[in-house]
Each structure stands twice: as C-alpha cells, then as structure tokens.
Amino acid sequence: MTPFGKDDWRLHDQERYLHGATLHPAPRRLAVPDACYDGHCEFCWEPIAGGDRLDAASEAYATHRGDRWVCSRCFEDFKSLFAWVVANAV
Numbered sequence: 001m002t003p004f005g006k007d008d009w010r011l012h013d014q015e016r017y018l019h020g021a022t023l024h025p026a027p028r029r030l031a032v033p034d035a036c037y038d039g040h041c042e043f044c045w046e047p048i049a050g051g052d053r054l055d056a057a058s059e060a061y062a063t064h065r066g067d068r069w070v071c072s073r074c075f076e077d078f079k080s081l082f083a084w085v086v087a088n089a090v
C-alpha cells in the first residue's frame, strides 16, 4: 500500500474533476487579484487564496480557470495518483 493511496482521508471524489488536469503554479494571493474568491485546497481544505492567511502554504497550484486549488503539499502527495500536468509558469 502506498502512503497516499485511495484511502487517504483527503480523497473524496476529486478524481472526477481533477484527474489529468493541467495545474498552474500560482503564488497565493497573486493568482486571485481581487481575492474575492476564498480559495482552499481541494484536498486538505487549507485556505490558499484570499483572506489574511499568510501562514498557509506559500505555493499552490490552480486549475486553468482558477476555480480549483491544490496546495503544494497535497500536490506532491497526489500528483502521481492524479497524473497532473504542470503548466509552465508565466
């Protein structure tokens, strides 16, 4: 059994919409200029975008539309399982 298998507590059907997704490295707070969307990691629910949570992960990944977020820790844990493609940083 892998440490981050399908029984990980953070997994609950994200595969339906995140498997094989292209993710963009997105320094938090910069990726959401207006910070009107209170983004959180799709896996561990750590706040990523918006608010004043400067203690949260300094790096995160966002989908192309910016409506889904993955923190750097969960990204490392699940990138193999989800076969994510990382887009080049712009």
Ligand SMILES: [Zn+2]
Pocket: 041, 042, 043, 044, 045, 046, 070, 071, 072, 073, 074, 075
């Ligand atoms: Zn996370």
